Amino acid sequence: VDLGGTLVRAGAFDLQGKLLAQREAPIEAARGPEAGLERIEALIVGLLHFVSSTKTFRLSLLRGIGIGCSGPVDPDKGLINNPHTLPTWENVPVVAWMQDRFAVPVRLENDADVAALGEYWLGAGKNVRRLYAITVGTGIGAALVIDGQIYRGLGGSHPDGGHQVIDPSGPPCYCGAHGCWESLASGSAIARMAREAVDARDVELADSKHKPVQAGSLHRNIDPSRIDAQWVAEAAIKGDALAMQVMERAAYYFSLGVVNVATLFVPEVIVLSGGVMKSAALFIPAIEAAMLRHNVMVPAAKVRILPAQLGHLAGLYGAAYTVVQS
Amino acid sequence: VDLGGTLVRAGAFDLQGKLLAQREAPIEAARGPEAGLERIEALIVGLLHFVSSTKTFRLSLLRGIGIGCSGPVDPDKGLINNPHTLPTWENVPVVAWMQDRFAVPVRLENDADVAALGEYWLGAGKNVRRLYAITVGTGIGAALVIDGQIYRGLGGSHPDGGHQVIDPSGPPCYCGAHGCWESLASGSAIARMAREAVDARDVELADSKHKPVQAGSLHRNIDPSRIDAQWVAEAAIKGDALAMQVMERAAYYFSLGVVNVATLFVPEVIVLSGGVMKSAALFIPAIEAAMLRHNVMVPAAKVRILPAQLGHLAGLYGAAYTVVQS
Numbered sequence: 205v206d207l208g209g210t211l212v213r214a215g216a217f218d219l220q221g222k223l224l225a226q227r228e229a230p231i232e233a234a235r236g237p238e239a240g241l242e243r244i245e246a247l248i249v250g251l252l253h254f255v256s257s258t259k260t261f262r263l264s265l266l267r268g269i270g271i272g273c274s275g276p277v278d279p280d281k282g283l284i285n286n287p288h289t290l291p292t293w294e295n296v297p298v299v300a301w302m303q304d305r306f307a308v309p310v311r312l313e314n315d316a317d318v319a320a321l322g323e324y325w326l327g328a329g330k331n332v333r334r335l336y337a338i339t340v341g342t343g344i345g346a347a348l349v350i351d352g353q354i355y356r357g358l359g360g361s362h363p364d365g366g367h368q369v370i371d372p373s374g375p376p377c378y379c380g381a382h383g384c385w386e387s388l389a390s391g392s393a394i395a396r397m398a399r400e401a402v403d404a405r406d407v408e409l410a411d412s413k414h415k416p417v418q419a420g421s422l423h424r425n426i427d428p429s430r431i432d433a434q435w436v437a438e439a440a441i442k443g444d445a446l447a448m449q450v451m452e453r454a455a456y457y458f459s460l461g462v463v464n465v466a467t468l469f470v471p472e473v474i475v476l477s478g479g480v481m482k483s484a485a486l487f488i489p490a491i492e493a494a495m496l497r498h499n500v501m502v503p504a505a506k507v508r509i510l511p512a513q514l515g516h517l518a519g520l521y522g523a524a525y526t527v528v529q530s
Numbered sequence: 531v532d533l534g535g536t537l538v539r540a541g542a543f544d545l546q547g548k549l550l551a552q553r554e555a556p557i558e559a560a561r562g563p564e565a566g567l568e569r570i571e572a573l574i575v576g577l578l579h580f581v582s583s584t585k586t587f588r589l590s591l592l593r594g595i596g597i598g599c600s601g602p603v604d605p606d607k608g609l610i611n612n613p614h615t616l617p618t619w620e621n622v623p624v625v626a627w628m629q630d631r632f633a634v635p636v637r638l639e640n641d642a643d644v645a646a647l648g649e650y651w652l653g654a655g656k657n658v659r660r661l662y663a664i665t666v667g668t669g670i671g672a673a674l675v676i677d678g679q680i681y682r683g684l685g686g687s688h689p690d691g692g693h694q695v696i697d698p699s700g701p702p703c704y705c706g707a708h709g710c711w712e713s714l715a716s717g718s719a720i721a722r723m724a725r726e727a728v729d730a731r732d733v734e735l736a737d738s739k740h741k742p743v744q745a746g747s748l749h750r751n752i753d754p755s756r757i758d759a760q761w762v763a764e765a766a767i768k769g770d771a772l773a774m775q776v777m778e779r780a781a782y783y784f785s786l787g788v789v790n791v792a793t794l795f796v797p798e799v800i801v802l803s804g805g806v807m808k809s810a811a812l813f814i815p816a817i818e819a820a821m822l823r824h825n826v827m828v829p830a831a832k833v834r835i836l837p838a839q840l841g842h843l844a845g846l847y848g849a850a851y852t853v854v855q856s
């Protein structure tokens with residue numbers, strides 16, 4: 205099960221990792237955890253019916269249930285505690301609920317962790333000893349897998365590489381830092397930088413009418429409130445000067461975070477995924493240049509930077525893997 | 531054996547970690563690796579004589595030899611390759627040499643790694659699951675121990691947390707980065723900042739004779755070339771305004787690196803050691819404030835920040851532990 209703020213996705217896997225069937229539904233978190241848990245249960249029951257080869261429903265086919273959920277989650281206690289993304293979901297005992305319904309082992313993990321596990325099992329980092337996975341969407345998620353095991357912090361906590369400080373003169377983040385990675389290189393950071401640049405440029409244009417208009421300055425045709433990271437990336441690809449500057453700035457900051465991951469972990473593979481990484485082509489040159497520049501103390505240039513192979517299904521695969529590996 | 535750029539120290543330990551005897555000698559690296567290896571051999575032979583309870587020399591007392599050495603070292607191949615700190619020492623097969631002489635298992639590790647292992651075995655991080663050790667001297671060394679094992683990067687490499695980027699507008703470092711941790715918060719960074727401040731201030735005083743002299747401005751009585759981190763720390767403790775500013779700045783940057791370690795690893799314990807950490811009292815308030823500020827995404831406030839307990843002997847203990855644990 206891959207449970208996000210909007211959708212819940214469930215898949216039936218065999219033990220070799222073949223995805224036999226998948227279904228999804230809106231989670232409608234605000235209707236409350238109980239309604240949400242029933243919906244997840246219904247998805248699983250539906251999948252079990254589908255994969256039962258005879259007309260008989262066969263619960264015995266079910267070996268276990270793995271759940272990835274946007275954090276904070278408590279893997280040890282089996283609790284989802286994420287009212288930020290799933291309004292009303294505080295200390296929801298999803299593991300106990302599913303164990304009660306299906307009488308099989310149930311595992312709960314952070315979504316970044318299951319996505320990393322998925323890429324380790326059957327994706328871009330297949331069987332490497334150390335895999336660091338970075339997901340760039342609205343925020344930046346990160347996870348480390350060592351020898352197929354999720355690296356955890358004290359008390360089973362999920363370290364949060366997306367909030368490492370990259371530039372203390374940067375903007376404040378809800379995490380408590382100024383200039384953390386997420387505040388400088390995530391999708392929302394890209395959108396914010398573009399909005400700020402458009403606003404600043406409007407002022408500048410008003411002050412100085414004689415400035416030459418830059419080629420492809422699409423930005424003046426858009427309502428700033430409608431700017432998102434995808435719009436910026438598309439405008440940059442079309443050659444919009446302002447969008448290109450914003451993407452270059454984001455790529456620069458993104459590359460510093462990648463360099464820090466290489467310096468602090470030296471993993472064989474860093475896997476990149478998430479909506480913003482659909483524009484990875486705009487980021488890769490900056491990352492590669494940075495890795496060569498920071499190759500003195502650690503063999504950073506040997507760290508392979510790879511796009512995720514399982515795309516939006518990485519979390520589903522990884523959730524399944526938590527069952528297979530246990 | 532703890533092999534540094536100036537001194538080599540050797541200790542005889544029993545299997546419980548009791549230090550039975552220790553000796554040290556200048557390494558005089560520039561005289562060549564062979565002379566250095568013979569000196570280390572002589573130290574070990576001397577210790578064996580000392581701990582042999584009868585008059586008979588008993589090689590059978592020796593279970594193994596652990597060696598910590600300032601990096602780069604190659605633990606897998608048993609090579610020291612550090613001509614920076616040990617001039618002429620390129621690809622020195624210290625493990626093969628000692629195995630040939632003593633016919634026991636020999637282990638070679640990076641000095642930051644053995645210091646961390648020592649603190650894990652018998653020091654401040656005794657038996658914690660995740661221990662991150664930070665040594666602040668001329669540079670900043672760092673090491674992670676998970677369940678008593680050194681965390682290694684690809685190809686057995688030693689990650690180098692001391693060179694994580696903290697502020698990209700900072701000074702250039704030999705590591706390839708601008709504003710890495712070592713360039714902002716190490717002993718040499720403190721000395722550099724103080725020298726720059728004294729230089730700038732001298733100019734300022736010359737320009738404006740009417741400026742009131744600040745209380746305790748000891749800095750005007752020193753030749754800038756003689757300023758080192760210890761001098762700055764002492765001047766700060768005595769109340770010198772400029773020295774206090776420099777130490778505050780270093781403490782601020784140091785705290786950002788500690789916050790990043792907490793964010794990226796969430797270890798139970800972070801152990802601080804090294805010459806600069808003799809002035810830890812000047813750093814701790816900044817670190818504690820930063821940990822509270824960055825307690826949103828990870829339980830940073832639960833990470834214990836502790837001074838090393840084994841002091842300058844941590845490396846010796848840790849080197850011994852590599853033998854005990856194998």
